[in-house]
Amino acid sequence: MDIFLQQVINGLVQGSIYALVALGYTMVYGIIELVNFAHGEVVMVGALVSLSVIERLVSRGYTGWPLIVISVLVAIPTCIALGLGIERVAYRPLRRAPRLAPLISAIGVSIALQQIAALIWGRNYLHYPDILPKTQYLIGGAVISQVQVVILLSAAVLMAALWVLVQRTRLGRAMRATAQNPAVAGLMGVDVNRIIATTFVVGSALAAVAGTLIGAYYQVGNHTMGFLLGLKAFTAAVLGGIGSLGGAMAGGLLLGVIENLGAGYMGKLTDGAVGSNYSDVFAFLMLVLVLIFRPSGLLGERGVEKV
Amino acid sequence: MSALLRATGVGKRFGGLSALGEVSFSIPQGAIYGLIGPNGAGKTTFFNLLTGIYTPDEGGFEFDGAPLPGAPHAVCARGIARTFQNIRLFASMTALENVMVGRHVRTRAGLFSAIFRPGSERAEERAIRARALELLDFVGIAHRAQEVSRHLSYGDQRRLEVARALATEPRLLALDEPAAGMNSTETAALGVLLQKIRAKGVTILLIEHDVKLVMGLCDRVAVLEYGRLIAEGPPEQVQHDPRVIEAYLGAEAGA
Numbered sequence: 001m002d003i004f005l006q007q008v009i010n011g012l013v014q015g016s017i018y019a020l021v022a023l024g025y026t027m028v029y030g031i032i033e034l035v036n037f038a039h040g041e042v043v044m045v046g047a048l049v050s051l052s053v054i055e056r057l058v059s060r061g062y063t064g065w066p067l068i069v070i071s072v073l074v075a076i077p078t079c080i081a082l083g084l085g086i087e088r089v090a091y092r093p094l095r096r097a098p099r100l101a102p103l104i105s106a107i108g109v110s111i112a113l114q115q116i117a118a119l120i121w122g123r124n125y126l127h128y129p130d131i132l133p134k135t136q137y138l139i140g141g142a143v144i145s146q147v148q149v150v151i152l153l154s155a156a157v158l159m160a161a162l163w164v165l166v167q168r169t170r171l172g173r174a175m176r177a178t179a180q181n182p183a184v185a186g187l188m189g190v191d192v193n194r195i196i197a198t199t200f201v202v203g204s205a206l207a208a209v210a211g212t213l214i215g216a217y218y219q220v221g222n223h224t225m226g227f228l229l230g231l232k233a234f235t236a237a238v239l240g241g242i243g244s245l246g247g248a249m250a251g252g253l254l255l256g257v258i259e260n261l262g263a264g265y266m267g268k269l270t271d272g273a274v275g276s277n278y279s280d281v282f283a284f285l286m287l288v289l290v291l292i293f294r295p296s297g298l299l300g301e302r303g304v305e306k307v
Numbered sequence: 308m309s310a311l312l313r314a315t316g317v318g319k320r321f322g323g324l325s326a327l328g329e330v331s332f333s334i335p336q337g338a339i340y341g342l343i344g345p346n347g348a349g350k351t352t353f354f355n356l357l358t359g360i361y362t363p364d365e366g367g368f369e370f371d372g373a374p375l376p377g378a379p380h381a382v383c384a385r386g387i388a389r390t391f392q393n394i395r396l397f398a399s400m401t402a403l404e405n406v407m408v409g410r411h412v413r414t415r416a417g418l419f420s421a422i423f424r425p426g427s428e429r430a431e432e433r434a435i436r437a438r439a440l441e442l443l444d445f446v447g448i449a450h451r452a453q454e455v456s457r458h459l460s461y462g463d464q465r466r467l468e469v470a471r472a473l474a475t476e477p478r479l480l481a482l483d484e485p486a487a488g489m490n491s492t493e494t495a496a497l498g499v500l501l502q503k504i505r506a507k508g509v510t511i512l513l514i515e516h517d518v519k520l521v522m523g524l525c526d527r528v529a530v531l532e533y534g535r536l537i538a539e540g541p542p543e544q545v546q547h548d549p550r551v552i553e554a555y556l557g558a559e560a561g562a
Contacts (some may be wrong), residue, residue, distance in 0.1 A: 169428060170407075170416045170435065173400075177408045180397045187358055189383035189412025189475045198418055 002141030007264040008257055009139075013148045013217070015256020016155035020210040021233035022240070022248035023162065024203030028245040029201050030179045033099070037106040038086055040230015042112035042204050045082055046075040046211025048121050051128055052214075065130045065150070067214055076206040081221045082113075083204030110227075117223035128219040151213050158206060159249050164204070166245060169289055175199060179243070228280070241300020246282040250299060258282055311336045311510050312357075316366030319349075319356055326352045327534040328365070334479070334527075337377055339501060339511045341521040341542070344531035345554060350514045350561050353390060353531070354459060354483055357512075358382050358389050371478065388477035390468040390513075392484045398457040402448060402467050405456050406439035409474025425487075427534065442470040454527050462493050473509070480504060481512040486520055518555075522546060530554065 021043055028036045052069035057067055092108045096104040135146040166172035168197025177185040179196045186192045214229070215221050236255040265281035290297060310333035318328040323450055327349040334340045342350050355361045357368060359379040367377045377543075388409075393544045397405050414435055416428045443449040446466040451459055456467060465485055472480055486494045498520060505511055515521045521528060530538040530545060532554040538545045545551055 110538055162440045165418075167426075168432070169421045170411060170414055170432060171418055173404060173408055173423055174411050176400060176404075177397050177411075180399065181395060182378075183360065184391075184395045184397070185384060185408070186379035187360070187389060188471060189380050191378075191410065201418065251397050 001057050003264055004261075005140055005142040007055055007260040009144050009148065011252055011257030011260035013151050013256070014154055014260060015236075015253035016254075017210050017213055018215070018233050018236045018255055019249045019252025020155055020206045020213075020230075021104050021229060022236040023159070023245065024207050024249040025230075025234050026240075026242055026244060027175075027199050027203050028272055029237070031175065031196055032091070032095070034091060034102050035106065035242075036086075036091075036106060036203075037103070037230065037234075038090070038109040038113060039203065040078050040226035040228075040233065041085075041117070041213070042207040042226070043080055043211040043229055043233075044117060044221070044223065044226030045113065046079045046208035046210075046227060047125070047215040048117060048178060048223070049075045049208075050212040050215050051221055052121075054129060054131065058089075058129050058131060064133065067131055068212065070207055072212040075212050076205050078210035079098065079204040079211070080201050082201040082253060083207070084197055087200040092193070092196075102133040107147075108146045110230075114223050114227070123223065125220050125222045126216055128221070130219075132216060147217055154209065154213065158209060160203060161202075162202070162206070163245065169266045171195075171198065183264055202292035233278075235283050238297055239286060241288050241297025244297070244299045247297055251297070255286060257287060309336050310334060310369075311338075311371060313369040314353075314357075314366070314477065315369065317353070317356060317368070317389070318359055318365035319352055319365050320364050325534055326508055327356070327531075330531070330534075330536050331366070332529045332536065332539050334510060335446045335511060337505065337508065337510055338526040339505055339524050341525035341528040342514045342517075343518070343521055343528060346535075347535040348531040351483060352534075354389060354514065357481065357536070358387060378476055380412065383475050383477075384529060386476070386478035388472035388479075389481040390465070390472055390477040390483055390485060392487065394461075396456040396467060396471070398455075400456060401453050402443060402459060402463075402470075403436070403439055403452040404454050405467055406434050406470045406474045407440050409442075410435040410438060412475050425458060439470075439474060442473050443467075445473070445503070446470045447467060457561060461488060464501070465497075469504075473504070477509060479510045479512060481514075483514045484515070484516060486515060486517045494520055521543040536554060 021039065024039045025036060027032060051201050053071040053074045054067055055071065063072065086109055090105045091102050094105055133146055136143050166175060172192045173183065177190060178192055182192050232255065233252065236251040237248045239255055240251025259279045259282045262282040264275050266278055312334040315331050317330040319326050326369050330353065338499040342353065344350055356363050359377055362377060370385055375385060376526065397408060413429055416431050422427045440449060440452060443452050446469050448463050448466050451463055456464065459467060486497055489497065494517060501511055502522060513521065513525065525542055527540060528545045529536060530551050536546040537550045537554060
């Protein structure tokens with residue numbers, strides 16, 4: 001078995017989930033320069049809502065990918081409503097406040113959502129029922145499961161769709177204009193509040209899909225799952241250059257691959273002293289290194305299209 | 308001619324300082340109307356009040372017989388568009404995209420139609436693009452359409468701002484020192500462009516330092532000094548008003 005290729009595959013799968021979540025961070029940052037720390041919790045809610053739907057319907061005979069599709073169709077509107085609510089209640093009133101205020105508000109929302117989720121779903125780890133086929137495919141000495149293929153494909157399709165939305169549509173143009181200069185965009189007839197809300201809608205929908213995919217992949221979830229995931233996705237966004245869509249995508253994939261390669265080889269390199277359980281360290285080591293050597297991120301140079 | 312815009316007792320204070328007070332005048336439909344005055348007289352403050360960036364502390368505006376809404380995008384939707392003293396384009400978007408943003412307020416497609424009705428979204432997008440190209444052609448920079456706007460020459464950037472403002476289909480076009488930094492040839496060309504815009508039925512409100520341009524172009528002129536209206540009327544009358552001469556040239560010249 002080709003360990004290197006295997007780790008790269010695993011890394012791309014994990015990284016494409018990071019990328020979907022990182023896009024939510026980077027879009028919101030691009031448009032209102034706020035690090036939406038509650039975004040990881042929106043992913044968590046997406047994952048747990050999907051889980052609830054799956055549990056409810058699996059006993060009625062639904063199973064397989066159709067059930068995942070149904071669950072994501074419930075999770076998306078739930079997360080959109082949540083994202084819109086967060087923007088309206090916690091961020092919009094602070095639009096003109098000093099930048100620290102909305103940041104603290106975001107952390108507050110994050111904690112509140114975790115606790116509300118604990119009340120709804122309890123504090124234990126929840127396990128997903130086995131509903132997906134365990135089919136595996138061999139490619140060049142490595143194994144890729146059907147779930148992994150679906151994750152890669154759906155992330156790729158969503159990212160391409162987002163790219164088209166931002167670069168080629170009236171709405172995307174208004175988003176880019178608002179990101180560059182909200183005051184002027186308003187004077188040119190763009191309803192800036194509406195555009196900001198739409199940005200939260202898009203980011204939350206991606207978060208819902210990411211949450212569902214995470215549930216399907218790891219088959220476990222609980223009310224704190226959004227915290228580390230959010231931090232990693234934020235790292236990916238910074239890695240790629242926060243505010244840049246391409247940066248979030250590239251940063252997510254890169255982070256996933258680095259983490260998995262690190263986890264795969266760390267034990268060998270250190271003769272077992274440091275094992276794969278240190279994989280999280282790589283994410284944050286990357287963050288520190290990027291912040292030191294390239295604070296604007298890999299693609300975060302001036303002039304990159306931000307949203 | 309009926310009044311398109313009526314300012315009634317408009318006033319604005321910043322802290323204790325009165326930036327603008329008791330400013331009242333009317334802009335007739337179809338006019339080129341000049342707003343002049345020395346630096347710091349409150350001209351740009353007036354524009355910011357008119358376009359909804361600031362809210363007046365006193366008085367207000369009536370546009371086409373009804374009060375103006377508060378939010379900038381709503382003011383734009385009612386038919387007032389502006390340019391800026393310091394050019395404010397969307398710097399990393401192309402010239403064409405800048406004008407296409409101006410079409411936003413007159414078009415509809417959103418997230419829903421982008422996802423569920425891609426056909427109608429694409430048709431509208433084509434119409435937006437065609438109209439934006441027409442406007443670039445109208446201001447004379449169609450050949451620069453695909454250029455990133457910050458790479459355009461200064462004069463072309465000014466023209467692009469006008470095209471972007473026209474894309475919102477304004478009934479009143481407010482221009483904040485459009486001739487600033489232009490040489491006399493460019494200024495003359497700007498005068499021609501403004502006449503062309505007026506000929507299309509757009510009323511123009513012009514802040515300008517170039518007195519020659521204002522006097523040659525405007526049907527009426529209002530003069531601000533220290534936030535107060537000191538004269539209003541046809542250019543030749545205002546030009547000979549002793550208070551205006553004093554404001555512009557100092558007390559000795561007026562005496």
